[in-house]
Amino acid sequence: MPTYGRLPVSFTKGEGAWLWDESGNRYLDALSGIAVCGLGHSHPAVTEAICDQAATLLHTSNLYGIPNQQKLADKLCEISGMDNLFFANSGAEANEAAIKMARLYGHQQKVDNPAIIVAKGSFHGRTLATLSATGNRKVQAGFEPLVKGFVRAPYNNLEALREIASRSREVVAVMVEPIQGEGGIQVPEREYLSAIRQLCDEQNWLMILDEIQTGMGRTGHWFGFQHSDILPDIITLAKGLGNGLPIGACIAQGKAASLFQGGMHGSTFGGNPLVTRAAMAVIDTIEQQNLSERAALLGNRIRQGLSERLSPLKTVKEIRGLGLMIGIELSQPCTALVKQALEQRLLINVTAERVVRLLPPLILSDQEAEQIVDQLSGLIEQWSQSLMEEKP
Numbered sequence: 001m002p003t004y005g006r007l008p009v010s011f012t013k014g015e016g017a018w019l020w021d022e023s024g025n026r027y028l029d030a031l032s033g034i035a036v037c038g039l040g041h042s043h044p045a046v047t048e049a050i051c052d053q054a055a056t057l058l059h060t061s062n063l064y065g066i067p068n069q070q071k072l073a074d075k076l077c078e079i080s081g082m083d084n085l086f087f088a089n090s091g092a093e094a095n096e097a098a099i100k101m102a103r104l105y106g107h108q109q110k111v112d113n114p115a116i117i118v119a120k121g122s123f124h125g126r127t128l129a130t131l132s133a134t135g136n137r138k139v140q141a142g143f144e145p146l147v148k149g150f151v152r153a154p155y156n157n158l159e160a161l162r163e164i165a166s167r168s169r170e171v172v173a174v175m176v177e178p179i180q181g182e183g184g185i186q187v188p189e190r191e192y193l194s195a196i197r198q199l200c201d202e203q204n205w206l207m208i209l210d211e212i213q214t215g216m217g218r219t220g221h222w223f224g225f226q227h228s229d230i231l232p233d234i235i236t237l238a239k240g241l242g243n244g245l246p247i248g249a250c251i252a253q254g255k256a257a258s259l260f261q262g263g264m265h266g267s268t269f270g271g272n273p274l275v276t277r278a279a280m281a282v283i284d285t286i287e288q289q290n291l292s293e294r295a296a297l298l299g300n301r302i303r304q305g306l307s308e309r310l311s312p313l314k315t316v317k318e319i320r321g322l323g324l325m326i327g328i329e330l331s332q333p334c335t336a337l338v339k340q341a342l343e344q345r346l347l348i349n350v351t352a353e354r355v356v357r358l359l360p361p362l363i364l365s366d367q368e369a370e371q372i373v374d375q376l377s378g379l380i381e382q383w384s385q386s387l388m389e390e391k392p
Ligand SMILES: *Cc1c(COP(=O)(O)O)cnc(C)c1O
Pocket: 090, 091, 092, 093, 095, 123, 124, 125, 126, 177, 181, 182, 210, 211, 212, 213, 238, 239
C-alpha cells in the first residue's frame, strides 16, 4: 500500500555508520533508521547474539518462562530504576500498554472516564489510541472517531497543566516525550520534567514518559528523564532497544507496577527469546563502551560545529538538541534538503517541515561526526543561498 513516500534508493548492506546501495555506492547514515540502529549497522555483538539465538530457539510464547526475557527485564529495571515491565513489539504497542495502565489506574481511583493529558506536537504512534494521543492532525485525519480520554496541552508549559488540574476531575495521568522527536526536536526547559513530577505527585496522577526516541543512551544518559533528578511512574521504549529487531517495552515503578494483573494484557511475540537476546547485547555494548557518554560528547561537538558554520545565516533559526538527538530549525520548509543530501550520499531527515533532524548512531567516529557537520553545513549554506536568489 502506498503509505510511504520513499526516496529513490535501496540499501543492500550496512556496516557501522555506513550503508551501501544496489550499485555499491556508500552513504553516511546520520539517521540510524530513525533512532533505531544506535550501534550502527551489522554490529558484531548484535549479529553474534542473533545468529547464536536463531540456531538455539526463536519462539515459545509467553505461556512458558523465557530466561532471556527475564534477564533483559532485570537489566532494564536496573538501568532505569524502575520495578517491572511488559514487552511489546513496537513503540505504539508499548504506549498502548501505558495508556491501558493509566485507565486501570483511573478506575482504581473511581474515575469513570479517565483522561490522559498529552502534548501539542507530540508523536506516540499510529494505532488508534496512540494516534489519538498524538498531537498532529496529519496523523489523525481520516481516522475519526478518535479514541476518547485525551486532553491536549501545549508542550513545555507547566501553567497549562496546572490550569487543567484546576478544572478537571477526570485527568489521571500526563504523557509526554522528554524531547519531542517527530515534533521537531523540541527540548523543554530544564525544570519541565521535575515540575511535571511534582504536579503528578500533588494531583495523584501517573507520570508517563514516552522514551521511544530519547531512550537507549541517545541523549547522553540511558533515558531522557535521567537528565533530571526524578523517576517517572511509567516509561515506554522501542526504537534503539533492539538495534533493528522489533521490540518495545512498557516499564513501571511504584503504584504503576501493580496495575496489570493476570490476563489483562498480552502479546504473542512480545519479548521472545530472539529479540530479548539481541536487546541484551545492545545494552551490554552501550554499557561496555560507554556509548551514552560518547553520545553526549559527540552531540556537543556536532552542535558546536554546526553553530560555527551556520549561525551567521539568517535562514538558520536554532540549532538544538541533547546528545545525538539534534535539530536545526530553518526559516522555511526544507524537505528538499533530504534529497539534496541523498545525492551527496548523506542520510538525514526533515521533520515538522522545517527542522533538519539528525539521529546518527552512537558508534560514530570523530571523523564521521566531522563529515556530517561539513557536508550538512555545505548543504544548508547552498539551500540558504538559493532561497536568497529566489526572493531578493
Ligand atoms: C517512533 C515513535 C513512536 C512509535 O513507535 P513505532 O515503533 O513506530 O510504533 C512513538 N513515540 C515516539 C516518541 C516515537 O519516536
